Amino acid sequence: MSTSKKIFAINGSHRSEKGFTQIVLNRFLKGAASAHAYCEVLYPSRKKIIACESCGKCLFEAPGVCKFNDDMGSIIEKIEEADMLVFASPVYFDSMPSNMKKMIDRLRVTLDAFFEFREGRTYHLKSIKKKQKVILIFTAGNPERESFVSISRVFNRILDNMGWELEGEFHFPASHLLVADPELLSTQLEAVTMSGQQLVAEGKINKNVIELANREYIDDPEMILRHMTQMILKMREDNK
Ligand SMILES: Cc1cc2nc3c(=O)[nH]c(=O)nc-3n(C[C@H](O)[C@H](O)[C@H](O)COP(=O)(O)O)c2cc1C
Numbered sequence: 001m002s003t004s005k006k007i008f009a010i011n012g013s014h015r016s017e018k019g020f021t022q023i024v025l026n027r028f029l030k031g032a033a034s035a036h037a038y039c040e041v042l043y044p045s046r047k048k049i050i051a052c053e054s055c056g057k058c059l060f061e062a063p064g065v066c067k068f069n070d071d072m073g074s075i076i077e078k079i080e081e082a083d084m085l086v087f088a089s090p091v092y093f094d095s096m097p098s099n100m101k102k103m104i105d106r107l108r109v110t111l112d113a114f115f116e117f118r119e120g121r122t123y124h125l126k127s128i129k130k131k132q133k134v135i136l137i138f139t140a141g142n143p144e145r146e147s148f149v150s151i152s153r154v155f156n157r158i159l160d161n162m163g164w165e166l167e168g169e170f171h172f173p174a175s176h177l178l179v180a181d182p183e184l185l186s187t188q189l190e191a192v193t194m195s196g197q198q199l200v201a202e203g204k205i206n207k208n209v210i211e212l213a214n215r216e217y218i219d220d221p222e223m224i225l226r227h228m229t230q231m232i233l234k235m236r237e238d239n240k
Contacts, residue, residue, distance in 0.1 A: 005037045005200050008082035012089035012100030016043040020175035021139045025088040027189045028135065028170075031196025040078065044099040047071040052105040059113040066109045075103065076110060080130065084199060085164065087155060088137035090175070094150040104158060111161070126163045133167040133199070134159055137192075139175035141228075143221035147173055168195055168205045170213050174224045176231065177217070188213050 009029065013019035029039045048070040057067045066072065079085065089096045096104075112125035136155050140147035148171045159166050170192055177184055191213035195205045218224055 005032075005035075005083040006081060007032050007037045007039045007084045007086060007200070008078050009039065009041045009086035009088060010100070010103070011041055011043050012045075012087070012097045012103075013043070014045045014097050014099065015090075016045060017041075019090065019139075020172070020178045021088045021090050021137065023178045024137050024139060024170060024172050024189070024192055025086065027192040028086060028137065028196040031193035031198075032200045033196075034193075035197045035200035037084075037196075037200040042075060042078065044103040045097070047075065047099075047103075049075075049099065049102045049106060051102045052108060058109040063113060064109060066106065068106075072103070072106045072109075076107070079107075080110075082132060083130075084133050084135070084167075086135045086137065089139075089151065089155075091138060091140040091142075091147050091151050094147070095154060096151060107162065121160075123161065132164050133204075134164045135167055135195070135199070136169040137172075138170070139172045139178070141175055143174040143218045143224040145171060145173055145216075167199060168210045168213075170195075170210075174218055174221075174228075176228065177224075180227075180231070185217050188215055188217060191215075 007029070009025055011017070011019075011021055011025055013021045016022070025041065029041070032039055049072055050068045050070050055067055058065060089100055092098075095101070114125045115122050116125055136152070138148050138151055152169060152171075156166060172178065172185070172188070182189070191209050194209050195213060198205045198209060
């Protein structure tokens with residue numbers, strides 16, 4: 001039997017593997033694979049995931065059972081089997097893409113119906129099998145890091161509710177630079193790869209490496225916006 005760690009990554013981008021988010025995710029998985037992890041990526045936008053209707057079946061009728069028979073059953077199995085999880089997502093209106101949110105809402109079925117009050121907050125009693133470590137990867141079009149405040153808070157609360165443990169979070173603003181000027185971000189991207197390697201090989205990521213991955217690469221947000229305007233105008237011209 002293989003003893004390699006299983007990493008289950010979920011990329012919420014509606015552009016799936018063609019998007020900017022995948023570029024950062026690939027760097028992380030490259031590092032994890034170099035430490036012999038088995039990595040799998042799921043794109044919620046490619047799966048059949050029906051939105052939770054809050055019908056109450058999993059609460060009041062059949063705990064742990066959802067009335068829908070779609071791809072969520074196998075997704076939950078993969079989440080539960082994994083040793084580590086990665087949630088990679090673009091920022092959409094300061095939040096996550098709708099298919100990612102649909103998937104997360106459906107995780108409600110994995111939680112106990114009953115609650116407890118702990119440190120000023122209400123939590124579902126735990127029913128998730130493992131307390132996996134989680135990596136969060138976010139990309140945003142805007143150049144300022146403020147773009148990540150809202151999505152980061154939401155995901156951190158999701159982790160809290162699910163009983164998962166945050167191991168590292170990576171933010172990549174002005175995401176077009178991942179394609180337009182990868183050299184500018186090379187230190188940050190190498191640190192993301194190193195994080196993947198460290199997490200699998202050592203079970204944790206060095207804080208300095210996380211800091212390096214999140215090191216600022218934009219001196220002048222307004223200049224980036226001017227570049228973005230030029231880019232859009234050129235693309236419109238080319239598409240005429
Ligand atoms: C519907 C939609 C909403 C967006 N909202 C924001 C936003 O609120 N803030 C931001 O900085 N970028 C926003 N963006 C830009 C994306 O976050 C950015 O381009 C991201 O890197 C796309 O990742 P992907 O190529 O992996 O899909 C939005 C993009 C879309 C399609």
